[in-house]
Amino acid sequence: MSVPARPDGPPSGEHVVVSLPSHSMPARLLERHASHLPALEHRALLDGLLTAHDPAARVVVVTSSEPAPEVLDHYARLARPDDPDDARRRVTCLVVPDDGPRGIAAKLLDRPDLLDRLRRQVGATPAVIEPWNVTVDEVAVAQALGVPLNGGPAELWPLGFKSASRRLFREAGVPVPVGVEDVRGLDEVAAAVRAILREAPQLERVVVKLDNSGAGEGNLVLTVRDDEGRPMPDDALVAALTRLAPATFLRDLSLGGVVEEMVTGEVVSSPSAQVEITRHGEVVVRSTHEQLLGGLDGQVFVGSRFPADAEDAAEVAGHAAAVARRLAERGAVGWLSVDVAAARGSFGRRLVAVDLNLRKGGTSHSHAALRHLAPGRYDAGAGRWRAVDGGERHYRSSDDVEVGRGVAAGRVIDALETAGLAFDPAARTGVVLHMFPSLEDRGTVGATAIGRTADEAERLFDAASATLRRA
Structure with a gap:
């Protein structure tokens, strides 16, 4: 599928940004988080803070839930304390009244009347769509509107899956944990554990990851030793994973996944880097973060600190940029992030890439608040945000x-x-x-x-x- 060409750079006059927070994710995730989708979509309202430093911009946020007027008024006061009414006029929402477990792009495609309304809102004004991710649904919206996407093409979406991303990391010269790709089924998990233990004989736990997953959901931590510290036989591993895994996990494992070592050390952290690939293939590191992880096994994203720790930031940024360059060669455009496990201990310091998000992610909206309200630039070498006030x-x-x-x-x-x-x-x-x-x-x-x-x-x-x- 093709979409209209993106503009060469930010328009100098009136222009429109269509913020499309479409979470085109696996059905199991959308069904689990259906009631939470409006909140996830409303993170895109922070794109409206663009009017703080670009009074020629209009922003249209597509969402399944109407924001309260006091919320829009609040953001308008933040963006333009000198003229909140103007900021309020420049940020509007197109509401698609559908609370089902689907991404907003799929919902919008079912409503030609709303697509037509959005087309009229854009009119002949130069515009761009800022998607959360790009699949065939987001491309179809762009085609219907005749508006370019800051992302895509859709056929590259599977490169962000776990097996493909491990191969891409190695291709880019980025270290990865000991692991096995393209695992399908319980017996193959057991075989992968045996292979990993041959390379890392002291290992105690592995992470089983579904190829198509996100935010740490789709990851299960599996202990590979019994109470005596001996490697568990295949049948015991299979039984343990069967007890741990929901039926949906085992079903989706048949579509592919990876098994890799659980990175350990006296101190383990999870830095990440966000990168944007421009229309001309330029790779720009936009930020690094320390991801804060929670959940039962510390696999679920719960927050972040910006920037990443100074000792790791430049190296993490370099790894992400190397991966982005490989993706740019394949035609990738827009935002992506690379997550890293950083371990320290008696062995020294070790950084390995553990995830590729070929989309915006959990750190994108907080970074939007920073760059719109305290504009500046990220110095990837120093690992610091240099604001315009110095x-x-x-x-x-x-x-x-x-x-x-x-x-x-x-x-x-x-x-x-x-x-x-x-x-x-x-x-x-x-x-x-x-x-x-x-x-x-x-x-x-x-x-x-x-x-x-x-x-x-x-x-x-x-x-x-x-x-x-x-x-």
Whole structure:
């Protein structure tokens, strides 16, 4: 499928950004998170903060849930404290009223009337679609609108799957954990464990990953030794995985997956890097982060710190750029990220790539808040954000700050502003909220605390968390 050519660069006059937060993910993930999709989609409202430094831009956010007026007003005040009414006019939402477990692009394609409305909203104005990911659904939307995508082509989407990404890492000269690709079925998992133990005989645990998965969901940690420390026989491994894995996991494993060592050390962290590939094939490192992981086995993304630790940032950025260059040669365009496991111990320091996200991810929206409200550039060599005011900026972000189920968005906004913690456009520091639909669904809200130092960002985040718990 082809889409209209992307513009050579940012338009100098009036232009439109269509933010399309379409989560075209495996059915098992969409079904599990169906009630949470509006909150995930509303992270794209942070794209509207573009009007803070680009008053010629109009932003249209496509979503399945109408944002509350007080939320849009809040973002307008952040973007343009001098003229919030103008910012409010320049950010609109196209609501596709469908709460089913599908990406918003698929839902929009079922509504030719809404596609036509979006086409009229864009009109003859230069425009670009900013997708969350690019599959055939997002390409079909771009074709229908006649508007270019900052992403794609869709046929490259499987390169982000686990087996393909391990091969791509090796091709780019990026180290990977000991592991086996293209594993299908329980017996092949057991065979892969035997192969890994031959190379890493002291290993105690492996991670079984489904090829098509995301955010750590689709990863299962499997112990490979019995209580006496002996390698488990194949039948015991199969039995253990059968007990651990949901039926959907075992079904999807038949489509492909990987088994790789569980990276261990005295200290293990998970830095990542975001990269953008421009239309002309230029590779630009946009950020590095320390990912914060949770869940039963520490496999689920729960938040981030920006930037990554200085000792790792440049190397992580270099690995991500090397992978992006290989993807650019294949025609990839737009945003991607590479996740790394960083281990330290008596063996020294070790960095290995563990995941490729050929899309935006869990750190993209918090970075959007930074670059729109405290504009500057990321210095990949120094691992620092250099703001236009000459200072550095750091942040701490999470999508799951506890508030209380059913608390109104306006009340949460008021609580943060009353406490003096809301983002201050003059100082370009403070807390930006997002994901307000989570208040109803989970009793949580997202928050990105931006400070001039890492300590200031952490203090702001902790203070905001305490304030919102009292809201």
